[in-house]
Amino acid sequence: MILNEMMAGNALISIEEAVVVASAFHVGDRRVHAPDADDLTILIDALEAWRHHGHEGPVEVDLHESERSLFAASLPWLTVKEGADHVAHRFQCGAAVTARESGLDVDAVSVPSDLRISVDADAHAAINTAWSTEMGTANVSQGAYVSGQVHDLGLKARLGMLAQAGPIWPPRGSMADGGEPQHGACLSMAARVVSWTRLIAAGCPSEFAIRAPILGGLTSMILSFEEGPSGVFLYADGHPNDVNIDDEVLLIVRRVYAQDGVLRYGRKAIRL
Amino acid sequence: MVDVAMVGAGQTPYGTHPAAMKDMWADAVRSCFASIDGDLAPASVDEVFLGSTAFGGGQLGNTAAYLAEHAGMAGVPARRIENACASSGFALRDGWAAIASGRADVVVVGGVEKMNDLTPERKRYWLGVSGDTEWERLAGLTFPGTYALMARRHMHEHGSTHDDLVHISVKNHAHALDNPDAHLRKDVSFEKAANGMVIADPLTLYDCCPTSDGAAAVVLASADVARKLTDAPVWMRGSGAASDHLALHDRPSLTTLAATRSAASQAYAQSGYAASDLDVVEVHDCFTVAELLATEDLGLTESGQGGVFARNGEGKRNEGRTTVNGSGGLKAKGHPLGATGAGQAVEVFKQLRGQAGPRQVRDAEVGLTHNVGGSGATCAVHVFGRSLE
Numbered sequence: 001m002i003l004n005e006m007m008a009g010n011a012l013i014s015i016e017e018a019v020v021v022a023s024a025f026h027v028g029d030r031r032v033h034a035p036d037a038d039d040l041t042i043l044i045d046a047l048e049a050w051r052h053h054g055h056e057g058p059v060e061v062d063l064h065e066s067e068r069s070l071f072a073a074s075l076p077w078l079t080v081k082e083g084a085d086h087v088a089h090r091f092q093c094g095a096a097v098t099a100r101e102s103g104l105d106v107d108a109v110s111v112p113s114d115l116r117i118s119v120d121a122d123a124h125a126a127i128n129t130a131w132s133t134e135m136g137t138a139n140v141s142q143g144a145y146v147s148g149q150v151h152d153l154g155l156k157a158r159l160g161m162l163a164q165a166g167p168i169w170p171p172r173g174s175m176a177d178g179g180e181p182q183h184g185a186c187l188s189m190a191a192r193v194v195s196w197t198r199l200i201a202a203g204c205p206s207e208f209a210i211r212a213p214i215l216g217g218l219t220s221m222i223l224s225f226e227e228g229p230s231g232v233f234l235y236a237d238g239h240p241n242d243v244n245i246d247d248e249v250l251l252i253v254r255r256v257y258a259q260d261g262v263l264r265y266g267r268k269a270i271r272l
Numbered sequence: 273m274v275d276v277a278m279v280g281a282g283q284t285p286y287g288t289h290p291a292a293m294k295d296m297w298a299d300a301v302r303s304c305f306a307s308i309d310g311d312l313a314p315a316s317v318d319e320v321f322l323g324s325t326a327f328g329g330g331q332l333g334n335t336a337a338y339l340a341e342h343a344g345m346a347g348v349p350a351r352r353i354e355n356a357c358a359s360s361g362f363a364l365r366d367g368w369a370a371i372a373s374g375r376a377d378v379v380v381v382g383g384v385e386k387m388n389d390l391t392p393e394r395k396r397y398w399l400g401v402s403g404d405t406e407w408e409r410l411a412g413l414t415f416p417g418t419y420a421l422m423a424r425r426h427m428h429e430h431g432s433t434h435d436d437l438v439h440i441s442v443k444n445h446a447h448a449l450d451n452p453d454a455h456l457r458k459d460v461s462f463e464k465a466a467n468g469m470v471i472a473d474p475l476t477l478y479d480c481c482p483t484s485d486g487a488a489a490v491v492l493a494s495a496d497v498a499r500k501l502t503d504a505p506v507w508m509r510g511s512g513a514a515s516d517h518l519a520l521h522d523r524p525s526l527t528t529l530a531a532t533r534s535a536a537s538q539a540y541a542q543s544g545y546a547a548s549d550l551d552v553v554e555v556h557d558c559f560t561v562a563e564l565l566a567t568e569d570l571g572l573t574e575s576g577q578g579g580v581f582a583r584n585g586e587g588k589r590n591e592g593r594t595t596v597n598g599s600g601g602l603k604a605k606g607h608p609l610g611a612t613g614a615g616q617a618v619e620v621f622k623q624l625r626g627q628a629g630p631r632q633v634r635d636a637e638v639g640l641t642h643n644v645g646g647s648g649a650t651c652a653v654h655v656f657g658r659s660l661e
Contacts, residue, residue, distance in 0.1 A: 146406050154406065170407060195428070195526055197420035198473045205409050206397040218412035222421055222521050230521040232411040232421075245428050256410055266410060 007052075008045050008252040008270055009034045009237050010094075011111040017102050019050040020109050022094035025237075026116045027124050031093040034237040035127045035215065036254035036268060039090055040067050044074050044253045046095035047088060048189075051077065058084035059097060070265050073155035074253050076162065076186060123214065130211045135258040139210075148262050158266050159253055161187040169229040189251045190272070191223035194230060196243050207257045215239070221269055223249060236268035248272045275660060276371045277498035277505030280308035281621035283488035283614075286455040286606030291485075293330065293386040294342040297322075300382060300487035300611075301343040307621075308491060310501035314343060317491070318376035320350035321367040323360025323383035324610030327398050328390050339384065348380075354610075356402035357558060359383055360488070361613030361643025361652030365511050367492050368654075377497050382489030383611035395483065402646045404519035415558065416480060418520050418647040420472035423561040425526040427474070432579030434466070434474050437560040439582040441465045441478045441603060444557065447589055448600025450631035455484045455606030479560040484606030488615035495660075506624045509545065509638075510655035512538030518649045527576075531651035532569035532642065539640070540571075543655035547571030550594050551636040552623045553587075554616035556644035556651075557601040563587075566642055567596065570653075595633045598623065613643035613652060620656050 005012050006024060013020040021042060025034050033042070047059065058081035063071055072080075089096045089106045096106040133139065154170065156162040163169035165182040172181055198219045201212040212218055219235035221243070235243075236254045251267040258264065282303025284296050291299070305314060322336045331338050336350035353363040360383030367381035390398065400414045408418065426432050442462050448454035460478060468476030498505040514534035517523050523530065540546055547570055555570065557563035564578035572594055573581040581587065587596030599605045599619040602612060620639035622628045639656045 146410060150406060195421040195425040197417050197424065197475075198470075199412060199414070199417050199420075200469075200471055202396075203414055203416045203471050204412055205400045205414055206393060207409070208412060209393065209396065212412075220412045220417055220421070222425075222526065232408055232413060232519070232521045234412050245424070264410070 006115060007049055008250065009037070009117070010042065010045055011115050012049055013109065014053050017099035018096060018104050019046060019053055019055065020094065020096040020106060021046045021049055022109050022111050024111055024115055024117045025119050026111070027119055027121045031111065032119065032124055033093050036237050038255060040070065041253050041255065041265070042093065043088060043090060043095040044071065046097050047075055047078060050097040055086070055097070057086055059086045059088055060084040061088040069152065069155060070159065074159040076156065076160040126214045127211065130214055131255070131258065134210050135261065135263060137261040139258065140260050145259070148260065151264055161189065161251070161267065163187055163227070163229060167227050167229055169225070169231065187225045187227050187229065191225050191249055191251065191269070193243065193245050193247045193249060194222040194224050195245060196221040198239065207259060219243070221249070223269060233267060233269045236270045240271055243271070273372045274374055275495040276368050276492055276508045277495065278490050278508065278617065278621050278656070279493045279498050279501045279505055280304045280312070280491040281489070281618040282307050283453060283611070283618045284486050285453040286484040286486035286608055286615070288388045289485040293384055294339055296386065296485060296487040297339045297382070297384040298343045300384070300489045301380065304380070304382070304489040304491055308501055309503065312378065312491065312501060314345045314380070315348070317345065317348055317378045317380050319367070319370055319379045320345055320348050321353060321363040321370070321379060321381045322350060323353050323363040323613060324385055325354055325356060325359060325402065326352065327385050327387050327609060328394065330386070345380065355650040356645035357556065357607070357609045357612055358643045358645030358650045358652055359610040359613065361641065361654070362513060362650065364490070364613055364617055364654060365513050365652050368508050368511050371492055371494050378491065378493045380489055380491055381614060382487065383614040384487035385608035385610045386485050387483045387608060388485050399483070407521070408519050415647060416472035416475055419559040419561050420475045421520060422526050422565065423474055426561065426564065426578070429527055430576035430579065432564065436564065436579035436582045437479050438462055438465045439585070440557065440560040440563045443585065443588055444597050444601040444603040447598050447631065448604030450629070451600050451605055454600045454604055455482050456600070456604045475559060475561070481558050481602040481607040484608040486606060486608035486611045486615065488611045488618050490614060490617050490621065504625050506621050507657050507660050508654060509657045510539035510541070510543030512536060512542070512653045513651065515650050516648055518646070520647055527565065529565055529569050529644065529648035529651065531648050532566060532644065532653070535651045535653040536570050536642070539653040539655045543657070545638055545655055545657070549638050550640050552598060552620055552633050552639040553594055553596050553642070554599060554619050554640070555596060555601065555642040556612070557597055557603050558607055558644070560603065562644065563596065563601065570640070570642060572596070589631065590634055598628070598631055598633055613641065616641035616643060617654070624656060624658050
């Protein structure tokens with residue numbers, strides 16, 4: 001095995017027929033998820049890393065019912081198939097994609113100490129408690145908001161970065177000439193910072209009212225894609241130490257917020 | 273097209289009021305009708321155009337009928353116009369159009385907002401609903417954030433600095449000291465404004481307007497009616513309006529508001545005036561960077577030179593080339609969302625009639641109001657003059 005890079009807050013191990021990702025975040029010796037990550041996002045991280053390293057082909061993935069639409073929207077290029085040549089595994093705060101016959105013991109993977117990101121136990125507990133509170137059915141919207149239906153209808157654009165012909169992202173409902181928009185390609189997941197800001201907790205939308213004080217606010221960025229469109233995204237898993245206009249970032253799938261008992265996911269930025 | 277004039281204008285003080293929305297609106301309407309030189313009663317107007325976001329949702333539906341009744345105009349055709357912070361700027365345009373088209377002779381245009389009777393959580397929710405909810409809001413942005421993104425980009429492209437924004441804040445606070453209707457009447461030093469608490473980096477507390485309660489109203493009349501009511505009408509010489517992408521990231525530039533440029537171009541062309549003719553300008557400075565951008569987009573200075581304009585004090589009352597926000601602007605006079613556009617017209621009315629007291633701009637002949645919705649998704653610009661020539 002060769003531990004060859006960090007990616008999206010994960011330690012990434014790539015061998016000939018396997019890609020393994022494991023969260024770099026640790027409380028003491030215990031591996032934990034990044035503040036915005038969970039089992040689903042790390043599985044998506046693993047499959048994106050797998051593709052990034054030149055692998056392709058159908059994959060067998062064991063998914064919960066609630067994950068299926070999010071998973072399909074996040075990885076539009078992936079063919080999920082029972083009895084496929086490759087299998088996606090999950091293990092504690094990590095995931096792996098291996099050739100079916102590789103025999104790799106993914107549960108034995110641990111992150112070397114020099115690559116670990118150490119997090120404070122109280123801060124980690126506070127974030128987990130905040131997510132639990134946010135996901136509770138008592139945490140309801142106060143009125144006009146992004147409904148579950150609107151969120152689901154936008155999943156392909158939000159998670160898969162699907163644009164309409166032009167390219168225009170996010171897609172519109174009708175063209176200036178009255179015509180119906182045509183589907184385009186997905187935007188690349190790499191982008192450039194056009195502008196950024198860090199909002200204090202009191203300045204954040206009410207959807208983030210529970211977690212923003214723990215995180216010390218939110219960092220938002222306008223990003224420009226090489227295909228032309230721009231978008232606005234949160235920074236993933238906390239705040240960047242340093243950020244500048246024209247920095248390059250990668251978009252990864254992370255939790256955004258929960259409301260009305262439903263967890264919403266989206267792409268967030270992390271510096272390359 | 274029928275010529276249109278303002279013949280009356282009034283407002284409540286802006287701030288934190290014990291009065292309810294309906295009572296503030298009634299106060300503003302009474303103040304407005306009291307300013308009319310001739311005799312005119314609220315019940316005799318043809319139409320009511322009311323701007324409000326109905327902040328808090330207390331009377332979200334049929335707001336205009338509810339408020340018309342409380343201000344002596346029961347039975348008059350009334351509607352609420354909602355374009356976020358530009359609501360009453362657009363109400364002004366619709367009221368003007370009703371008279372200019374010959375459909376009405378006298379109309380009431382105004383706005384009202386009650387913002388400070390909510391819990392902090394509810395207020396935070398309502399302050400965000402006029403932005404792009406599906407993309408910007410879920411990327412953590414409220415309006416301080418969107419304007420902070422504009423400010424940082426302007427600094428990157430044009431070399432403006434936060435000190436330039438501080439100059440705007442200090443100027444507008446100084447102007448508001450002479451305005452009894454202003455929300456924040458306090459002298460703010462450069463040092464204090466420069467070291468305010470960061471709200472959305474690079475913007476600080478002193479770059480942000482307050483959330484205000486308040487109401488404002490004007491009476492518009494056709495030329496024939498106006499001349500019967502007063503010897504000093506304030507003529508609406510030009511009206512322009514435009515919209516733009518709701519989300520900031522969809523716009524080709526972060527350092528200009530295309531809706532402002534389009535609306536201003538229309539208003540200038542119709543009025544026959546140019547930016548260089550303006551004596552009094554009330555611009556939408558919900559954040560100091562919004563004033564910086566407005567001075568460029570309205571043509572008071574060249575593109576990219578808004579920072580220099582502010583640094584050189586060119587908007588100071590009776591000192592600079594054109595008085596910018598002589599009332600204190602949104603920054604210090606206050607910003608009761610739906611009332612702001614009408615309140616700007618009230619200020620121009622007083623200035624062009626020489627009734628602005630200690631804040632009077634010398635020899636004010638031509639004025640402009642600039643009212644922006646959200647981060648620039650909508651904009652209404654109006655040009656006013658003391659004469660029709």
